[in-house]
Amino acid sequence: MAKKAKLLPRVSMPMQDPHVRSGNFNEVALGYTLEQAQAEARRCLQCKNPTCQAGCPVEVDCKAFIHEVVEGRLDEAYKVIKATNSLPAVCGRVCPQEKQCEARCKLNPTGQPVAIGRLERFVADSYYAVNPCDAVTGGDDCKLLREDLKVACVGSGPSSLTAAGYLAALGVSVTVFEALHEVGGVLTYGIPEFRLPKSIVHTEVEFLKRMGVVFKTNWVVGKTVSIQDFFTQGYKAVFIGVGAGLPKFLNIPGESLLGVYSANEYLTRVNLMRGYKFPEVDTPVAAGRQVTVLGGGNVAMDAARTALRLGAEKVTIVYRRTKEEMPARLEELEHALEEGVCLENLAAPVSFNGDEKGHLTGLTVQRMELGEPDASGRRKPVPVAGAFFDIPTDLAILGIGTGPNQVLLRETPELTLNKWGYIQADPETGETEIPMVFAGGDIVTGAATVVLAMGAGRKSAREIARRLGLL
Amino acid sequence: MTGMEALVSTILKKRVLIPGRVTEMILDAPEIAVKAKPGNFVILRVAEDGERFPLTIADADAGKGTITIVYLVLGKSTAMLDTLGEGDAVLDLCGPLGRATDIRKVGTVICVGGGTGIAAMHHIAKGHAQAGNKVVSIIGARSADLLLFEEELSKFSHEVLIATDDGSKGQKGFVTQVLKERLESDPDVKEVVAVGPVPMMRAVAEVTRPFGVKTVVSLNSIMVDGIGMCGACRVRVDDSIRFACVDGPEFDAHKVDFGELMMRLGSYVPQEKQSYKCYCECHGKES
Ligand SMILES: Cc1cc2nc3c(=O)[nH]c(=O)nc-3n(C[C@H](O)[C@H](O)[C@H](O)COP(=O)(O)OP(=O)(O)OC[C@H]3O[C@@H](n4cnc5c(N)ncnc54)[C@H](O)[C@@H]3O)c2cc1C
Ligand SMILES: Cc1cc2nc3c(=O)[nH]c(=O)nc-3n(C[C@H](O)[C@H](O)[C@H](O)COP(=O)(O)OP(=O)(O)OC[C@H]3O[C@@H](n4cnc5c(N)ncnc54)[C@H](O)[C@@H]3O)c2cc1C
Ligand code: SF4
Ligand code: SF4
Ligand code: FES
Numbered sequence: 016m017a018k019k020a021k022l023l024p025r026v027s028m029p030m031q032d033p034h035v036r037s038g039n040f041n042e043v044a045l046g047y048t049l050e051q052a053q054a055e056a057r058r059c060l061q062c063k064n065p066t067c068q069a070g071c072p073v074e075v076d077c078k079a080f081i082h083e084v085v086e087g088r089l090d091e092a093y094k095v096i097k098a099t100n101s102l103p104a105v106c107g108r109v110c111p112q113e114k115q116c117e118a119r120c121k122l123n124p125t126g127q128p129v130a131i132g133r134l135e136r137f138v139a140d141s142y143y144a145v146n147p148c149d150a151v152t153g154g155d156d157c158k159l160l161r162e163d164l165k166v167a168c169v170g171s172g173p174s175s176l177t178a179a180g181y182l183a184a185l186g187v188s189v190t191v192f193e194a195l196h197e198v199g200g201v202l203t204y205g206i207p208e209f210r211l212p213k214s215i216v217h218t219e220v221e222f223l224k225r226m227g228v229v230f231k232t233n234w235v236v237g238k239t240v241s242i243q244d245f246f247t248q249g250y251k252a253v254f255i256g257v258g259a260g261l262p263k264f265l266n267i268p269g270e271s272l273l274g275v276y277s278a279n280e281y282l283t284r285v286n287l288m289r290g291y292k293f294p295e296v297d298t299p300v301a302a303g304r305q306v307t308v309l310g311g312g313n314v315a316m317d318a319a320r321t322a323l324r325l326g327a328e329k330v331t332i333v334y335r336r337t338k339e340e341m342p343a344r345l346e347e348l349e350h351a352l353e354e355g356v357c358l359e360n361l362a363a364p365v366s367f368n369g370d371e372k373g374h375l376t377g378l379t380v381q382r383m384e385l386g387e388p389d390a391s392g393r394r395k396p397v398p399v400a401g402a403f404f405d406i407p408t409d410l411a412i413l414g415i416g417t418g419p420n421q422v423l424l425r426e427t428p429e430l431t432l433n434k435w436g437y438i439q440a441d442p443e444t445g446e447t448e449i450p451m452v453f454a455g456g457d458i459v460t461g462a463a464t465v466v467l468a469m470g471a472g473r474k475s476a477r478e479i480a481r482r483l484g485l486l
Numbered sequence: 487m488t489g490m491e492a493l494v495s496t497i498l499k500k501r502v503l504i505p506g507r508v509t510e511m512i513l514d515a516p517e518i519a520v521k522a523k524p525g526n527f528v529i530l531r532v533a534e535d536g537e538r539f540p541l542t543i544a545d546a547d548a549g550k551g552t553i554t555i556v557y558l559v560l561g562k563s564t565a566m567l568d569t570l571g572e573g574d575a576v577l578d579l580c581g582p583l584g585r586a587t588d589i590r591k592v593g594t595v596i597c598v599g600g601g602t603g604i605a606a607m608h609h610i611a612k613g614h615a616q617a618g619n620k621v622v623s624i625i626g627a628r629s630a631d632l633l634l635f636e637e638e639l640s641k642f643s644h645e646v647l648i649a650t651d652d653g654s655k656g657q658k659g660f661v662t663q664v665l666k667e668r669l670e671s672d673p674d675v676k677e678v679v680a681v682g683p684v685p686m687m688r689a690v691a692e693v694t695r696p697f698g699v700k701t702v703v704s705l706n707s708i709m710v711d712g713i714g715m716c717g718a719c720r721v722r723v724d725d726s727i728r729f730a731c732v733d734g735p736e737f738d739a740h741k742v743d744f745g746e747l748m749m750r751l752g753s754y755v756p757q758e759k760q761s762y763k764c765y766c767e768c769h770g771k772e773s
Contacts, residue, residue, distance in 0.1 A: 194713050196578045230490045233580040260715035273753050280716035296535035299757035373749040421714045421732050
């Protein structure tokens with residue numbers, strides 16, 4: 016095993032210094048240089064039977080694109096990735112690679128899998144500047160539209176963007192209807208700039224526009240226009256990707272106090288409305304000196320790191336289980352800790368406390384300990400009797416989960432919902448109970464990941480294309 | 487056609503209802519106009535760096551493709567809207583949002599409006615009249631010159647009763663007194679709808695409670711997205727959390743926690759003052 020003996024460690028990612036970056040909103044990870052990318056790509060064993068691809072929900076041919084990087088053919092590498100992944104610059108940044116492609120890399124047992132995500136990001140960032148249309152049509156021009164074939168995509172998160180891109184590449188006239196004034200879904204209003212620069216999302220959207228996709232903002236489907244209206248207007252199929260952004264609350268005392276936010280409200284005020292620039296912009300956001308964030312996923316990490324950047328003196332994440340069980344991407348947790356976010360594990364909120372004017376002053380939590388494993392095999396946290404303590408806090412952010420977005424569902428009773436309130440869709444095609452109406456992403460699965468939402472968009476788009484006689 | 491198309495809207499008509507305070511605008515919004523029902527609202531944005539803020543659809547004309555909004559200049563966002571004139575466009579307009587009023591033929595319905603709330607109440611009252619209900623409108627303001635929509639309401643109301651704090655028109659006192667007297671003398675009242683300042687809606691709820699009359703109020707909590715994704719607009723109704731933008735804005739007045747609503751409406755007072763002050767200083771206005 017000569018190769019194994021020579022195995023070099025992963026090429027580390029250049030990062031902004033934690034002390035500097037916790038004071039700005041610029042992207043934390045700076046990206047590989049060509050030399051670094053090629054050094055990392057050469058670590059790939061080019062396995063005869065690669066397992067990495069199967070770990071990727073959209074089946075990126077990792078081996079092939081990495082080979083192109085070694086050879087310095089970034090345009091070819093881009094085409095390989097783009098063949099199955101419509102948003103590579105996004106995925107390279109936000110996929111939980113340690114659970115997906117990199118988890119299945121043959122090198123993973125060494126603890127040093129090939130940095131597939133970073134390479135994907137490198138390729139996408141490098142090739143954008145050139146001409147992405149070429150990757151789809153083999154020419155300078157993206158547009159191949161057939162005016163008679165119209166499809167509507169509802170929502171503009173990763174599931175819809177993927178469906179739109181897939182169909183537009185086949186010549187379908189796609190219109191994306193978004194309720195907010197900006198497109199991108201969670202990529203725009205949820206994931207912060209320092210992790211996913213908005214310019215990346217804009218570039219992806221620009222590319223889709225060049226392919227002929229039309230984006231209509233401020234259209235609340237169900238309200239401004241109904242699913243039925245689409246068919247009356249000549250659309251042949253509809254893809255629903257409205258997401259799961261309905262914030263959950265704990266239903267504990269004090270939750271309405273001033274200074275208690277859902278993570279979605281906090282992140283929307285900062286990312287979509289750019290509240291960090293108040294009063295230059297008009298939407299205010301509580302600054303918070305002592306901030307407490309509840310939850311252990313990506314959402315909680317993003318809220319905590321945003322609070323630091325808005326000038327908080329102390330930011331504490333309170334999570335019911337242990338650090339090992341936190342569902343966040345590994346890298347996000349590491350970055351949060353490097354930046355100075357504190358963890359209070361095995362603690363569960365009991366009540367929010369406030370002053371007579373209704374301002375939040377603190378959070379009472381109860382100490383937990385790990386009990387017997389539950390149905391999922393995880394040891395269940397159980398409260399330690401009498402072990403309560405207070406955390407002084409003037410801003411609390413709830414990142415404890417979300418439910419299905421309601422507006423479209425309430426206005427479209429023909430859709431069948433599952434017992435959790437998400438849309439029931441055929442697992443093979445994404446088709447709902449309404450013929451030619453498809454659904455995918457978080458509105459079907461519940462809050463999941465960008466790449467799973469994209470996979471769902473792609474699957475439905477392929478079925479739509481087949482029904483329209485394009486495949 | 488390629489690119490980004492926002493649902494923008496042109497201001498067709500602008501009319502000052504109360505100088506320096508309340509203005510009416512008729513907006514060209516055919517998509518919204520055909521869908522708008524009483525009780526619905528829109529979310530607007532008037533500048534790139536501006537807030538998303540809600541205004542009730544005070545009237546809609548599906549045939550002409552227009553909606554009517556009526557606003558009170560309170561702070562920066564409404565002041566900026568007020569700088570726009572006929573022919574100008576509202577940057578973003580989104581709607582119709584919220585649940586429509588539950589309108590059925592029940593008999594006599596009393597619609598109570600206070601201040602700018604009278605305009606919002608107008609669309610609901612009109613809906614009740616069109617459904618065949620006998621509408622008694624009760625409107626109030628500090629003085630006669632601050633009353634709105636009296637003429638419009640009288641077109642379909644069975645009666646329009648007025649209360650002013652200073653007695654300059656109608657009965658001297660609050661709308662709640664007029665309402666109470668009416669409830670005492672008229673056993674046919676099946677429903678009461680109230681839109682206005684929170685203290686007024688709270689007082690209406692207390693007046694109707696002993697009579698056991700169904701009472702609906704429209705809550706004006708602070709909103710961001712207006713489509714149920716942030717929870718900023720949460721209100722406590724029947725001791726559970728409800729979102730005013732998607733579960734409301736209308737709720738059973740007898741179950742609303744008005745104290746909490748008042749408290750939450752004060753969330754950003756210092757920032758709002760700062761914002762408005764900066765704006766006024768830059769534009770040479772008095773705040
Ligand atoms: C803060 C945060 C951080 C995250 N971090 C990660 C991460 O690091 N990695 C990862 O893989 N995943 C992450 N996720 C999860 C991921 O973002 C989602 O799983 C993914 O965005 C879901 O995509 P979607 O297409 O289903 O919908 P969404 O991205 O939710 O987009 C739905 C869109 O539909 C719009 N909409 C809703 N109703 C209507 C209507 N009636 N009419 C028109 N439009 C409507 C919404 O405004 C929204 O823009 C994160 C999520 C959050 C909130
Ligand atoms: C469903 C609904 C319908 C409404 N209909 C009307 C209407 O028809 N006519 C009208 O004049 N007003 C209406 N309002 C209130 C209107 O939205 C606020 O007056 C406006 O947002 C104030 O913004 P500002 O910047 O001018 O003032 P600010 O200085 O920002 O605020 C003044 C006060 O308005 C409230 N407010 C502030 N921001 C918001 C926000 N984003 N959403 C809601 N309230 C806020 C707060 O109580 C605040 O103290 C409605 C509110 C809701 C929720
Ligand atoms: S899309 Fe995500 S999971 Fe697939 S190869 Fe790229 S980074 Fe890995
Ligand atoms: S499994 Fe790992 S080493 Fe093998 S081809 Fe895939 S990325 Fe390369
Ligand atoms: S305004 Fe955001 S949920 Fe109602």
